[in-house]
Amino acid sequence: MMRFIHTADIHLGHPFLGLQNVPEKLATLIANATTTSFSKMIDLAIAEKIDFICISGDLFDSQNQSIHLLDFLITQFNRLAAENIMVYLSYGNHDYQPQQNAGVSWPSNVREFDNSVKTYYQSLPDGKTVAITGFSYGQQHVKTEVINQFPLKQTQRCDFQIGMYHGGIDGANGNYAPFKVSELLTKGYDYWALGHIHQRQILNEVPFVGYVGSLQGQNSKETGAKGFYLVEEENGKLVPYFEETTSILWRTALVKLPQTVTQRELLNNLYTNLVTNNQHSWQIINIELDMTLTDTLLLRLNDGTTTLQLNEILQQNNQYLWINNISYVHEEQGARLPELDEQFWLATAKKVFNFENIHQVALKKIPELFIAEYFEQEAVQTKLKKQALELMQQELADVGSDMDEDNTD
Incomplete structure (x- = not known):
């Protein structure tokens, strides 16, 4: 019986943005959160004696990986190699590889996808054969519908075929290998291991088509339990079961x-x-x-x-x-001061609370990139607008109160 892991969007090395003055014990956990979650997944893969792992893009947070992270990964992949567990690795829009990891020597159990669609075959202990088809990003933006390059299920060569695809559904953002679910289904595959969206989403039940989400939430938008899918063969179908790795x-x-x-x-x-x-x-x-x-x-x-x-x-x-x-x-x-005209406020706030103004006023001489990226977030700018409105309402209410007191004389 075939068993494998579907994971994606791990973003090893990603910093948690927007946190300040956290206690030392939490700061240490934050620094190691993504690697801790990854190690949990490897532990379970070995304990459950799975056949292989599919990593559908964005294993790293950027295309430039640190020596520390590479050493960590090689150690983890060697642990899998010792148990004869294969790894099928594709790169996404964050860790795209123009030269496909030149200079990095992965253990022999790792199969990388390059910038064109490719299929690997693996024989299983029960005599069946599985085909794993995927591709990697060679640049940050892939605007073509790469799904068109995927072959139909090759039934003459395999019992199961799995598609690994890092991209955006229905062209919601045309920069990331757009596709339609109907296009995936026409290929006849038994499972589509998707990556790119950080929240778990099931797009089709049978055959399964879905995003697994990230292993570890990395900001305030990525709430709730995170983890991977442990996929099992049941009556000829491939069925995913969620396993949590959130630290x-x-x-x-x-x-x-x-x-x-x-x-x-x-x-x-x-x-x-x-x-x-x-x-x-x-x-x-x-x-x-x-x-x-x-x-x-x-x-x-x-x-x-x-x-x-x-x-x-x-x-x-x-x-x-x-x-x-x-x-x-x-x-x-917001109902405390009707005198503050809502349309006037919205028009003014749109001009004032944008990243260009914030940069000119507050960030121009701050070199740290992560600070600028934090203030680029729409949620942060919305929060600034909201707090400014509340403070103005309070100040104006105090003025109105003072005027009432003056009128009592």
């Missing part, structure tokens, strides 16, 4: 609390809610807070004081939780 879980938590007057009450209520609902080891959490806040509490929330104090309490109590951000989502927010 650090990113989570968004909507927290609804009763009205609170003091900062201590707010912190205690948040702490109790988070600890009660913690069912994982380390979590990095973005809190969406739904409650009525006083002006003072809202100010402390917006300037980061509440996040800082809550993290201090969590660490003092040895909780495996880190709060990345707290945002205010109460319905009544």
Whole structure:
């Protein structure tokens, strides 16, 4: 019975963006998160005695790999070689290889795909033969529909055929080997191991066509459990089963609390809610807070004081939780000051909160690339707009309050 692993979008060496002042024990875990998850997968592959692993693109986070990561991978692949487990490796838009890893000597059990569609064959212990067909990116953008180059299932040479494809469905972004599910199905393959999308998605049940997602979430958008598919042959079909490898879980938590007057009450209520609902080891959490806040509490929330104090309490109590951000989502927010014209605000914010302005004002003399990339994110710019609006509303409300007091004389 054939068994193999489908994985993709591992992004070894990818830094977690947007985190500040994390405790040392979490910082160490973050630095090793992607390699830890990869090692977990290799451990299971050996324990389950699988036949091979399909890596469908973006094993690395960039085309320039460090010696440390290459040494790590060679060690892991050698562990598989000792157990006669093959590795089929394709490169995606992040780790594209114009010269196909010149100078890197992988162990003998690793089969690389080059920039043209190629098929490898493997004989299985039960006498069956499996064909694995795929390709690699030779440049960052591949605008052609590479699926057109894939052959039909070669039934005369194999019992099963697996397609490895790193690309975007239905031309959602034409830069990444666009394809349609119907085009995949016409090939007659038994399984399509897709890569490029970091969230698990099933596009077709039988034969299975789907994205496995990443091994480890790497930012606040990549929430929930991450891992790989362990695929098993069952009654002539190839059926995937999800296996989790997450070492650090990113989570968004909507927290609804009763009205609170003091900062201590707010912190205690948040702490109790988070600890009660913690069912994982380390979590990095973005809190969406739904409650009525006083002006003072809202100010402390917006300037980061509440996040800082809550993290201090969590660490003092040895909780495996880190709060990345707290945002205010109460319905009544924004209705506090009808005098601030919404259309005027939206038009102005669009001009002010764009990356060009942010660069000129704040980032021009900062050389670190990861900082600039963080502020390029649409979610970050939206957060800046939201916090600016809340602060303006609060300031204007205070002015209105002062005017009311003046009029009482």
